[in-house]
Amino acid sequence: MADEKSxxxxxxxxxxxxxxxxxxxxxxxxxxxxxxxxxxxxGFEHLEGKxxxxxxxxxxxRGHGKTMFFHLQDQTGKLQGYLRQDAVDEDTFALFKDFDLxxxxxxxxxxxxxxxxxxxxxxxKLEILAKSLLPLPEKWHGLTDVDIRxxxxxxxxxxxxxxxxxxxxxxxxxxxxRAFLDKHGFLEVETPVLQPLYGGAAARPFVTHHNALDMRxxxxxxxxxxxxxxxxxxxxxxxxxxxxFRNEGMxxxxxxxxxxxxxxxxxxxYHDIMKLFRELILHIAREVRGSETLQLGEEVIxxxxxxxxxxxxxxxxxxxxxxxANSSIDEVRRLATEIGVDLTGKNTWGQIIDEVFSxxxxxxxxxPTFITDHPxxxxxLAKANRRDExxxxxxxLFVGGKEIGNAFSELSDPDDxxxxxxxxxxxxxxxxxxxxxxxxxxxxxxxxGMPPTGGLGFGIDRLVMLLTGAASIREVILxxxxxxxxx
RNA sequence: GGGGGUGUAGCUCAGUGGUAGAGCAUCUGCCUUUUAAGCAGGUGGUCGUAGGUUCGAUCCCUACCACCCUCACCA
Numbered sequence: 001m002a003d004e005k006s007x008x009x010x011x012x013x014x015x016x017x018x019x020x021x022x023x024x025x026x027x028x029x030x031x032x033x034x035x036x037x038x039x040x041x042x043g044f045e046h047l048e049g050k051x052x053x054x055x056x057x058x059x060x061x062r063g064h065g066k067t068m069f070f071h072l073q074d075q076t077g078k079l080q081g082y083l084r085q086d087a088v089d090e091d092t093f094a095l096f097k098d099f100d101l102x103x104x105x106x107x108x109x110x111x112x113x114x115x116x117x118x119x120x121x122x123x124x125k126l127e128i129l130a131k132s133l134l135p136l137p138e139k140w141h142g143l144t145d146v147d148i149r150x151x152x153x154x155x156x157x158x159x160x161x162x163x164x165x166x167x168x169x170x171x172x173x174x175x176x177x178r179a180f181l182d183k184h185g186f187l188e189v190e191t192p193v194l195q196p197l198y199g200g201a202a203a204r205p206f207v208t209h210h211n212a213l214d215m216r217x218x219x220x221x222x223x224x225x226x227x228x229x230x231x232x233x234x235x236x237x238x239x240x241x242x243x244x245f246r247n248e249g250m251x252x253x254x255x256x257x258x259x260x261x262x263x264x265x266x267x268x269x270y271h272d273i274m275k276l277f278r279e280l281i282l283h284i285a286r287e288v289r290g291s292e293t294l295q296l297g298e299e300v301i302x303x304x305x306x307x308x309x310x311x312x313x314x315x316x317x318x319x320x321x322x323x324x325a326n327s328s329i330d331e332v333r334r335l336a337t338e339i340g341v342d343l344t345g346k347n348t349w350g351q352i353i354d355e356v357f358s359x360x361x362x363x364x365x366x367x368p369t370f371i372t373d374h375p376x377x378x379x380x381l382a383k384a385n386r387r388d389e390x391x392x393x394x395x396x397l398f399v400g401g402k403e404i405g406n407a408f409s410e411l412s413d414p415d416d417x418x419x420x421x422x423x424x425x426x427x428x429x430x431x432x433x434x435x436x437x438x439x440x441x442x443x444x445x446x447x448x449g450m451p452p453t454g455g456l457g458f459g460i461d462r463l464v465m466l467l468t469g470a471a472s473i474r475e476v477i478l479x480x481x482x483x484x485x486x487x
Numbered sequence: 488g489g490g491g492g493u494g495u496a497g498c499u500c501a502g503u504g505g506u507a508g509a510g511c512a513u514c515u516g517c518c519u520u521u522u523a524a525g526c527a528g529g530u531g532g533u534c535g536u537a538g539g540u541u542c543g544a545u546c547c548c549u550a551c552c553a554c555c556c557u558c559a560c561c562a
Contacts, residue, residue, distance in 0.1 A: 007513080008513045060523090063524085064518055067520075100513090135498080135512060136512085138497085140499080140511065141510090142498085146554070147554045249560060258562070344559090404562090482554095
């Protein structure tokens with residue numbers, strides 16, 4: 001055990017007991033606050049000489065014997081306080097000695113400006129509102145250990161003000177999404193997280209168990225099939241802000257649980273959805289960033305102009321000089337190998353085309369680009385392309401080399417859909433553990449008739465990364481998935 | 488899962504084959520407009536964990552754990 005003379009934890013405990021010995025509750029029930037800190041800091045003109053009561057976390061103290069300067073922090077910002085011995089009674093001045101950095105305190109007094117021009121509250125009364133028993137990270141270097149930042153997000157938020165700005169932007173993003181979709185006649189709905197069958201995406205699920213029903217349940221990997229059931233049921237336009245769960249690796253762009261927005265609109269096709277999606281992204285950018293821009297690290301991208309729309313096979317032809325259209329599977333395999341694409345685990349024509357695209361085209365799609373008309377084989381929930389049976393009516397939006405959204409003219413022919421599921425089952429049998437599973441109830445729903453429908457899904461986390469310039473998905477998720485804390 | 492890196496005081500980091508240092512925080516004293524306040528003094532560490540080599544390991548070796556980067560899978 002550390003020596004008590006220097007252990008900050010011991011000293012904080014001692015101060016706690018000293019407060020109690022004075023009859024002061026270190027964790028009182030409420031405080032009458034007249035202003036938030038930024039309101040005082042920015043409102044000197046009409047607050048000068050007036051008495052205010054403010055509260056916040058004590059972040060720094062500069063003592064000068066019979067006088068102290070300190071800063072409080074709340075969600076709005078910081079405010080300086082000034083305590084002088086001759087302006088308060090003895091108990092109040094002594095009370096400050098029982099305060100530590102990190103304590104939540106209440107301060108009331110008059111607003112004035114110091115000779116350096118900083119708006120400050122001259123203390124008349126002090127109150128402890130919550131004693132902090134653990135020391136804050138160092139004031140100058142702060143907290144940089146990313147592991148601790150994510151595990152103890154509360155600490156990250158206290159010490160790194162820009163973190164709060166990122167999450168404010170995330171909230172604004174979701175608000176903008178909802179406002180836009182509501183305005184366009186979409187109804188927000190909720191569908192099951194616990195599903196007896198998983199579907200709507202190519203991914204491995206988390207598995208759980210329901211005791212009363214003694215049945216296996218999956219955490220959803222997408223809400224797509226439920227939303228389209230609702231279109232069958234007669235909803236014209238629906239959307240869901242949807243936590244999805246995929247049992248896969250984690251890295252800078254992947255967290256096991258993440259937030260998707262999916263929306264579906266009856267009587268629209270993928271061209272209509274494309275226009276709508278572009279408007280949506282521009283709307284979000286304006287709301288969150290105040291301009292039609294996105295941010296890739298330090299680089300700001302203007303997205304106000306036209307967004308190119310390129311068929312996938314054409315994008316490959318342009319990038320590689322090779323034409324994969326109208327080629328047999330052996331032919332595309334040869335072409336792909338020729339340009340150095342690793343085809344391990346890629347068995348079908350569509351998977352090979354997709355792999356070539358991912359390696360040779362996608363990383364270069366920095367400015368917003370719609371890639372359209374993917375191989376039908378890798379698009380089991382999309383209608384066949386009306387101009388080419390081997391392709392689907394599908395687009396993906398790419399920004400900064402990353403996929404931002406994925407949309408189809410939704411497949412509504414139940415017999416066609418059954419064949420697609422069956423083909424997926426064969427792929428599962430061949431070892432593809434991300435293939436779709438057969439969903440008889442979904443086929444039954446389609447059999448009652450689904451209107452022509454356009455639908456789209458896009459990941460909120462990655463969009464927020466582009467809106468804030470965050471380099472890692474963990475920077476935009478308040479509590480990212482972590483291994484259990486060691487030791 | 489493969490490859491690379493990191494792990495030393497509460498925090499940010501130096502450093503050495505002979506059991507350790509700085510700044511900040513903390514404690515004591517001085518200081519009535521400071522702001523990374525200052526000055527003086529003090530306390531504080533089983534050097535990630537477990538083995539091994541060695542007379543002796545925080546340092547060298549091995550394994551493990553955690554995190555970061557990167558590749559693979561995916562949104």
